[in-house]
Amino acid sequence: MPGSDCSSLKMKRLRPILSPMRGAVAIFSKDLNSELRTRYALNSLIMFVVVTLSIILFSTAGETVSPSLSAGILWIIVFFAAMSGLSRSFVSEEERGTTMTLQLWVEPSSVLVGKLLFNSLLIYVLNLMIIVAYMLTMPSFVVKSPLIFLITVVMGTFGLSAASTFIAAIISKANSKGTLYPVLSFPILLPLLMGVIDATRLSVEGATFGEAAGDFKILLSYCVVVTTVSVMLFDFVWRD
Amino acid sequence: MKKSWMKIAIGVWIAAVLVVGISMPIGHIPGLGAKARIIYFHVPMSWLAVLAFFMSMWYGIMYLRRKDMKHDIKSASAAELGFAFSILATLTGSIWARFSWGSFWNWDPRETSIFVLLLIYGAYFSLRSAIEVEERRATLSAVYSIVAFVTVPFFVFIMPRLMTGLHPGEGSPAPILNANGKMYMEASMRYVFYASLLGFTFLYIWLFNLRSKVGILSYNNHSEIE
Known part of the structure; x- marks a missing residue:
């Protein structure tokens, strides 16, 4: 019967062309290539870090900044650098109209x-530069x-990019993208930021590994939970 | 009309709790005295702020499963009420803190948590107002409320590492609630507290039904015109 043929065609789910692993690698290398070609994000981010750091240095000139305060300032720079650097990761696909192509592939x-x-x-490359510049100045x-x-930076950076990548996908569908991004990200990132600031403070104060173990547990579980939830919910955001 | 008995009952119940809560003698509570009476109003408000946050996420999940706009309207209504109750809890707590702890705001762990809750509600409403397409707005705000709900429990673990609590029940003198969750409240006080909790929860249910009914009616009306 022609009717049943038609319905069976409809029921069949269309598979994307690339397998999941190869797809992820392809997206990664596409973004890397386009970044290396234009250096759009990296150039402006380096300038962002230079400007922010110099403002902080001007305002603290002649003051003695306590170690725990300097730990907080470091992560403020990292947070806002990530906010200005990652907001475009999905917005650029929407603006260029390439979302549909990616959905097919x-x-x-x-x-x-x-x-x-x-x-x-x-963010790892950027943080490396921020930390070197920060330690020197x-x-x-x-x-x-x-x-x-080291462990704090490795886990904190991953958690930061996991949460902000997902929020970037959400805001790419909204109207006021630029202002909305830090507003949506901050409550989600706050537990992570409090954890990394505390762990960084401990590392500056020369604490033993056991003292920081509690923070590491929190950071690790945060990374796992946020990554899992974003993979689970991304379908809804993407196939909109 | 037929449900008007419910709102009358809630009104009478809460008025009774108010009168009894303020007038009933509460015995001697070390360090707090009559200021302990805030527990009848402030704690139920905070409880509703958290309950509404949970319900908003719950209806968000329901929307993602069923794709029914009614669930999105309910999710938004729950969030609106939760926002109102968290502002009330923050204000009452802040005024109380001025007279008990000496300043309006101390960054006590629970003050920080309700501050984060206010931030999340604020972000949720900004997201909603930034999206015009209804289905898209419903999906994205549901997704955001789930992500926000998942990260909130981390504060429970991270707060005690960073600061000590000032709330009654945290720290060394524990006049009412202590760390094991065991309550040191006189029986009469406990009854009033539970009665208030019950009254406020029903107030919330009534307001929630009213708000979501209005939302659904105006949505239907609006889609008929289009």
């Missing part, structure tokens, strides 16, 4: 994973427990 989860990998790489910021600091 890859699974939604691959888009998220690919974008997350690229954003993490971007802030005399009171001396890390006494390098291991704690």
